[in-house]
Amino acid sequence: MTLLYRATEPKRPREVIGVRRALIVLAVLVGQLLAGHGPLAGPARADDAGGRVALIGVPALHWNDITPSDTPHLWKLAASSAIGSLSVRTVGNVTCPYDGWLTVSAGTRSAAGYRCGAPPTPEKQGDGAVIPGYRYLIDVAGQRYAGTLGQSLKTAGQCSVAIGPGAALALADQQGAVRSYRDSATGLTTADLERCRMVAMDVDDLVAPYLKDGPLPAEPELLGPAERRQALRQADAEVGALLTALPAGTTVLLAGMSDHGSVPHLRVSALQRPGAEGRLLGAASTRRDDISILPDLTATVLAELGVAVPPTVVGVPLRVGDPGATVEQLRRADASAQTMRSAKGQYFTALAVIQVLFYVGAFLLLRRRTHWRWLRVAAVAVAALPVTSFLVNLLPWSDHVGLFGGMLAWWAAITVLALAGPWRRRPLGPLAVVAGVTALTLVADLLTGTTLQLNSFMGYSAEQGARYFGLGNIPFALLATGTLLSTTVIAHRWPGKVGVAAIVVLGAIAMVLGGSGLGSDFGGVIAFVPGIAVTALILSGKRVSLAKLAAFCVAGGVIVMGFAWYNYLQPPAEQTHLGRFVGQVLTGEAFDVIWRKLEAMLATLLSPNLMPIVIVAVAFLVYAILRPEQASAGVVPAAFEHSPALRAGLIGTLVSGVVGMLVNDSGAAVLSMALALAVPLLLATGIGAVAFGRGSAPGVGEQLSGVPK
Known part of the structure; x- marks a missing residue:
């Protein structure tokens, strides 16, 4: 399919005015979004009036473990605290205790650089200790921010007490030294802890049986229920010993710290201080009222102690939210994530x-020219499937039956809606419904906190930790495709300047929502801009060359860097990954980030689930255009003949999909989902055009009469 198109007549002044007005509207929209993007949390500031803090890390602890009978001390602590879920994701798919404690030390996701297990045992030196091989982390493993927490406390003149290897790693300064260290809380008194305002304890009784061979086991659950309960009781006793010795008024942080096997889980997060009891515990870093990340512990400790949070710390202080939090609610959150x-x-x-x-079925049925009506139904149903993975989160579900039952219900509802209304007799009617529902669902989700993308097949999940808010890569593909196809229906109905303006304005609104603070999607903007521009130019009868296409991609990059730069100018506690990327560019770390994303993108090209969709969709589309009578009985050319605007929208979709595949770490997933929505709807439109004998729309057909087909 060529990307070179030529106008048959010069652009009329009214169309120029329409495009200019559309661009003015876009500029106003961007300005309002940027100006109105308020902070989610205030910046952490040094305060000499800071209190006492105790960080209790229990690696492998999740909410199913905490019960009144097996863990009375932990249960009592949770009952008097704000509670939430902790995502312990660092660099790999699962997090070992070493990486978890190292991340708290650095204030950013960190890893020792190999398949690790427990943190190293400190070497005692007087009352303190030194972490053996500490320079390895900085010089070899590339963990340049290791020791940020301990060094910040040392610089501020704050002493600290570390109990256990993990706590020593977290509180060590940048030389790997800990001022005060104990192996356990046994024999610890309140007087011992009153000397310092910061104490951290590594309660490794629960995770230790999983690490008997060294690294994390390569299986989901190594221990039986009885063995795990026994380990929990030992861990609970250790926690109880520390809680008994803590000075009055100490703020207590409880954290699950790490995974315990090959499957990631949401872990325990609790904050005990006056007024927090029974409330949710989240953070602005995740934009979730009940989810936080490991670097948030670093920021919280420093903020509670009145020590300035270094700008390299990506976490923010934990945020106590609304009342009504229950342990059962958090158990269901992890269960839902595991079900998904x-x-x-x-x-x-x-x-x-x-x-x-x-x-395959479409190819055979179209060649035989039979059962076209049922083929149209199947095409609409196939296109309606992706959006159901988001809409199911509007329904209550807790297991596979509820999950798939809800998706099937939405699938049937959208398919019936597309084919049962009066619009079913219009070739573009089903396309307008399915594409419109897809785009509007994702726009509404962006405007309401992205609750539909969380724990969805097409979205993301907190325990995997790739993203916690905003527009994911696959949702971007569906949003871009749904928006471009929906707006081409408007361009079909109102050709000329109205249609072009609709493409530019509505496409730009969706692009801004995805790329601004609401969506925080970097690669999506780079891919969406050329898709919008190509569609608008083709509708205007302009030539689209490779040079222009490259310029549109550059323009997308400039726009998203504008979003990123604005975000970078905000206080560190308010920055998203867009702003942090600017910081990485300035510090020279961006190359490593780009390289990791490139490796991830290339890996998707071998995906057995994604590439078949790309291959068969592209093969069918190309064959249907080059050999229309043999491949599709002419229904694809009929769709283009009925609506040249649809051809423009499809080409714009393909441009966005291909560029999105190249600039996102999800790679082939972006293009495959764009095709999964667009090509079946194109086929349904072509069948409708043939079945109902509709000609091309007046105005657009004349405008593009010279465009090669």
């Missing part, structure tokens, strides 16, 4: 199989 995770591979496999079978 356990079925995600099968879901994408099934999606790939459905797509492949659909194209």
